[in-house]
Every structure is written in structure tokens, then in C-alpha cells.
Amino acid sequence: MTIVKASMAGTVWKILVAEGEQVSAGQDVVILESMKMEIPIAAEEAGTVKRIIAAEGDFINVDDDLVEIE
Amino acid sequence: MFKKVLIANRGEIARRIIRTCKRLDIETVAIYSEADANSLHVKEATESFCIGKPPVAQSYLNVEAILDVAKQTGADAVHPGYGLLSENTAFAKRVEEAGLTFIGPNSDVIQAMGSKLEARKTMQQAGVPIVQGVNEPIADTDEAAKIAEEIGYPVMLKASAGGGGIGMQLVNNEEELRKAFEGNQKRAQSFFGDGTMFIEKFIAEPHHVEVQVLADIHGNVVPVFERECSIQRRNQKVVEEAPSPFISEETRNKMLDAAVEAAKHIGYTNAGTIEFLVDRDQNFYFLEMNTRLQVEHPVTEEITGLDLVEQQLKVANGEKLAFSREDIQKKGHAIEVRIYAEHPVTFFPSPGKITKLVLPEGEGIRHEVAVETGSDVTPFYDPMIGKLVVFGATREEACARLANALQNYIVEGIQTNIPMLLDTVTHEQFLSGITTTKFVEEYYLPKATVIGK
Numbered sequence: 001m002t003i004v005k006a007s008m009a010g011t012v013w014k015i016l017v018a019e020g021e022q023v024s025a026g027q028d029v030v031i032l033e034s035m036k037m038e039i040p041i042a043a044e045e046a047g048t049v050k051r052i053i054a055a056e057g058d059f060i061n062v063d064d065d066l067v068e069i070e
Numbered sequence: 071m072f073k074k075v076l077i078a079n080r081g082e083i084a085r086r087i088i089r090t091c092k093r094l095d096i097e098t099v100a101i102y103s104e105a106d107a108n109s110l111h112v113k114e115a116t117e118s119f120c121i122g123k124p125p126v127a128q129s130y131l132n133v134e135a136i137l138d139v140a141k142q143t144g145a146d147a148v149h150p151g152y153g154l155l156s157e158n159t160a161f162a163k164r165v166e167e168a169g170l171t172f173i174g175p176n177s178d179v180i181q182a183m184g185s186k187l188e189a190r191k192t193m194q195q196a197g198v199p200i201v202q203g204v205n206e207p208i209a210d211t212d213e214a215a216k217i218a219e220e221i222g223y224p225v226m227l228k229a230s231a232g233g234g235g236i237g238m239q240l241v242n243n244e245e246e247l248r249k250a251f252e253g254n255q256k257r258a259q260s261f262f263g264d265g266t267m268f269i270e271k272f273i274a275e276p277h278h279v280e281v282q283v284l285a286d287i288h289g290n291v292v293p294v295f296e297r298e299c300s301i302q303r304r305n306q307k308v309v310e311e312a313p314s315p316f317i318s319e320e321t322r323n324k325m326l327d328a329a330v331e332a333a334k335h336i337g338y339t340n341a342g343t344i345e346f347l348v349d350r351d352q353n354f355y356f357l358e359m360n361t362r363l364q365v366e367h368p369v370t371e372e373i374t375g376l377d378l379v380e381q382q383l384k385v386a387n388g389e390k391l392a393f394s395r396e397d398i399q400k401k402g403h404a405i406e407v408r409i410y411a412e413h414p415v416t417f418f419p420s421p422g423k424i425t426k427l428v429l430p431e432g433e434g435i436r437h438e439v440a441v442e443t444g445s446d447v448t449p450f451y452d453p454m455i456g457k458l459v460v461f462g463a464t465r466e467e468a469c470a471r472l473a474n475a476l477q478n479y480i481v482e483g484i485q486t487n488i489p490m491l492l493d494t495v496t497h498e499q500f501l502s503g504i505t506t507t508k509f510v511e512e513y514y515l516p517k518a519t520v521i522g523k
Contacts, residue, residue, distance in 0.1 A: 008418070011449070
């Protein structure tokens with residue numbers, strides 16, 4: 001199990017995956033918005049999305065959990 | 071003159087406006103979000119009011135809250151700065167309806183220039199050259215592909231409501247266009263609430279040159295020379311200078327004439343900027359009009375001796391411009407660099423606390439900064455934390471002073487683009503004065519990867 005974490009503080013702009021979905025390593029799963037810029041966050045490993053932890057519109061800090069992948 | 075001006079903005083531009091107001095004995099009202107409670111503009115204004123939570127939608131874009139503060143404090147005018155509500159027609163209208171003066175053009179003029187597509191048509195009517203392209207919105211990818219084929223690749227895909235490079239993309243062929251169209255349309259819809267797209271022919275080796283105008287309500291329009299803003303990253307300006315080292319005196323005069331025609335045609339008042347693309351043969355084409363004070367206005371001030379904020383206040387107060395085109399002479403050369411809180415190679419933002427800030431001092435150096443040692447750079451707003459402006463008798467002197475100043479500009483605790491700026495302003499291509507909007511991709515990035523962290 002791996003947790004995809006936020007690389008920087010910002011707002012969750014888009015969640016690109018759904019629970020149960022298969023993702024590949026390097027695939028963008030969340031887009032953050034920070035300082036008016038879109039920051040794509042990718043899964044480091046392939047797997048199944050077990051849980052979406054953050055919600056669109058949430059403010060998150062650096063290293064906050066976004067998505068759990070199994 | 072106004073007694074009290076509310077500044078509907080934050081950061082360095084709010085401080086800049088406060089400075090001129092103080093000199094003219096005008097009281098100022100600052101507004102701020104919870105994230106900006108310790109900001110310098112809050113301390114420097116005569117009065118300051120917190121109007122909401124950090125996200126701009128809940129504070130700096132909250133029209134009701136801003137108008138409430140204006141009413142409560144008895145402000146008689148509102149200065150919108152740049153960005154945020156500065157080109158928002160509804161806001162300008164609400165300010166006008168509240169019986170206050172909006173320091174900018176009338177709301178109908180803002181609206182007319184707010185749509186890039188409408189502005190294209192209007193400028194064509196005014197006799198200002200525009201880039202070959204379409205004057206009607208494009209419905210979908212198939213229609214876009216058909217139009218792009220007619221115009222001929224490469225083309226620029228653009229969002230009519232776009233700004234800051236959002237919704238805009240260069241596409242070289244049909245495959246790229248098909249990939250890019252919907253994404254940009256959606257992004258424009260999500261950022262601006264308007265997904266209207268259009269296509270223009272791509273101008274090779276483009277220079278971005280813009281003309282500053284001042285216009286009073288008595289029909290006088292005075293052009294205040296041009297600024298060259300070709301050095302950009304992510305379609306946003308990074309280095310700006312005046313005068314342009316690229317255009318000839320003949321082109322300059324033609325561009326200034328066109329800017330005056332454009333402003334007169336739409337009944338423009340206050341300070342405004344007409345942006346042009348200039349090709350390698352010095353043909354120029356209307357790009358868009360910014361109906362507000364520009365970030366890079368200081369370089370114009372440095373070569374003309376004018377205070378553009380003072381001129382804005384006077385014009386908004388109904389005064390006649392005290393000078394004509396012939397009265398305004400340019401002297402020397404000025405360059406501005408924008409200091410961004412971002413990685414110098416990837417350009418990803420770098421929010422955090424500034425643990426140390428030391429600004430270089432010296433002849434010809436001017437600072438417009440929003441932060442000090444101990445300031446938090448939050449993820450809620452634009453990454454620009456300040457601007458460094460240098461003046462020299464010649465471009466060579468300005469470049470030398472700028473490089474020296476950048477070497478002594480210390481920001482610790484966050485990453486900044488200072489290494490990128492230093493590479494840029496010492497690059498032989500930049501020193502030659504021939505800079506195009508492709509500079510960062512063609513000259514900076516290939517070398518810069520070596521210093522990338």
C-alpha cells in the first residue's frame with residue numbers, strides 16, 4: 001500500500017481517479033492548484049485506488065495524504 | 071482630489087499605490103485576507119480591514135465585502151491595481167453605481183476589451199493591424215481543425231476570456247491541435263467561466279512590445295512610449311524593459327500612432343496598455359488591451375519621470391492631462407525583473423517562510439517588494455514577491471547594474487527564480503537586445519538544466 005502525498009501546499013483542484021480504478025506508475029491522480037498554477041501529482045507505483053482521502057476544494061499542506069493505492 | 075482611496079488589491083502593487091497617495095496627501099484604505107494580516111500594505115495604509123478567508127473568492131474577489139468597507143470608511147474612489155478585480159466589468163459597474171470613482175476606464179470599455187475575440191474585431195474596425203485568424207468563436211475540435219488547416223500551421227489556440235497564458239497554446243499540427251483543444255477549452259471555462267476559443271496564425275520569432283497610453287475624459291490621448299516584454303515563462307512576463315531595444319524609430323512612431331487610434335476608437339480613459347506582437351520584419355499586430363495599470367509600469371516611469379499612479383488619480387478625478395505627446399521625452403534605459411517564489415528551472419511554485427531578505431542597494435536601483443524577512447509566502451496568491459527595477463544612461467549600463475544587483479539580492483527560506491534571471495540578463499542573446507518570446511526555451515533552459523537542483 002502506498003499513499004500519494006501532496007508535493008506542496010495548495011488546493012485540490014481535480015481528482016482524476018475513482019476508487020477501484022487501476023493506475024499505472026507515473027500516472028497523474030490529482031491536480032493541485034498552488035499560486036495560480038496547476039500542479040499534477042502522480043502515483044509512484046501501479047495499483048488499485050483503494051481510497052480517495054482528499055476532496056476537490058480542500059486546502060492541503062505539503063506531505064498531506066491525497067490518495068491511497070494498493 | 072480624492073480624500074480617501076480604497077485599494078482593492080494586495081502585495082507590492084497595493085504598497086505602490088499607497089506610496090503615491092501618501093505623497094499626494096490622500097488617505098488610503100487597505101483590505102486584506104486572513105493570510106495577509108501581517109502584510110506590509112496592511113501596516114502602511116491609513117486604515118486596514120480584514121474582509122475574509124485566504125482564498126481569493128472569499129476575500130479579494132468578494133465585491134460585497136469590499137464595497138461595504140468602502141462605504142463604512144467613506145472612501146471616495148477605488149483603485150483596483152492589476153489582476154484580481156481590475157478588469158472585472160461587474161465590479162467597476164458596482165463601484166460606479168455606489169457613487170464612487172473607479173480608478174480606471176468605464177465599465178463598458180473594460181467589457182469591450184475583456185473578450186479577446188471582441189477586441190480583435192473592434193481593433194480591426196479602428197484600423198489597427200491584427201493577426202490573421204478567426205473573428206468567430208470555435209465550437210469544437212473538428213471545426214478548430216478545419217480552421218487551422220485554412221490558416222496554416224503553426225497556429226495559436228486562444229481562450230477569448232484568457233489571461234496569464236491560461237487557455238493558450240501553440241500547436242504545430244492537427245494531432246497537437248486535437249489533443250490541445252478540449253483541455254484548453256475546459257481550463258478556460260473553469261478559470262474564467264467562459265470557454266470561448268479562437269485561433270490565430272502563429273507569428274514566427276515574435277517580440278512582445280506594448281504601448282502605454284494615458285487618456286483623460288476630455289478626449290486627450292498621450293502615448294508614453296513602449297515596453298519590450300518578450301522574456302516570458304509559461305506565457306507570463308519575467309523581464310521587461312523600456313524602450314524596446316528591437317524596434318526602429320519608424321516602427322515606434324507607427325506603434326504609438328496605432329495605440330492612440332485604438333484608445334480613441336473605444337473612448338478609452340485612464341492608464342491603459344495596448345499589447346502588440348512584432349515580427350522579425352517589424353510588422354506589428356494587435357494582441358490585446360489591458361485596461362489597468364501593468365505590473366511593469368515602473369520601467370515607463372523610469373524613462374519618462376512620470377508617476378503613472380498619480381496620472382491615474384488625476385485623470386479619474388476629471389483633470390486634463392498636463393502634457394501632450396511632444397512634451398514627453400524618454401531618457402536612458404530601464405529594465406524590470408519579476409522575482410517569483412518558484413523553482414528556477416521547473417518554474418513550480420515554492421511557498422514558505424522567507425527566513426532572510428536582503429535587497430541590493432546602489433545607483434539606479436528601485437525596489438517594489440511585497441515581503442520582508444519573516445514573511446510567509448502562501449499558496450493562495452500569485453508567486454511574484456517583488457520586482458527589481460534598474461535604470462541606466464544606456465542599456466549596457468542598465469544590464470550591468472541589473473546583473474550586479476541580482477548577485478546581491480538575497481532571499482532565503484524559499485526558492486526563487488533569481489538564478490534564472492541572472493542567467494537571462496547576462497546571456498549574450500539578451501545583451502544583444504534581440505529577445506523573442508522563445509528566449510526561455512531556446513536560450514535559457516538548454517543551459518540552465520546544469521544548475522537545476
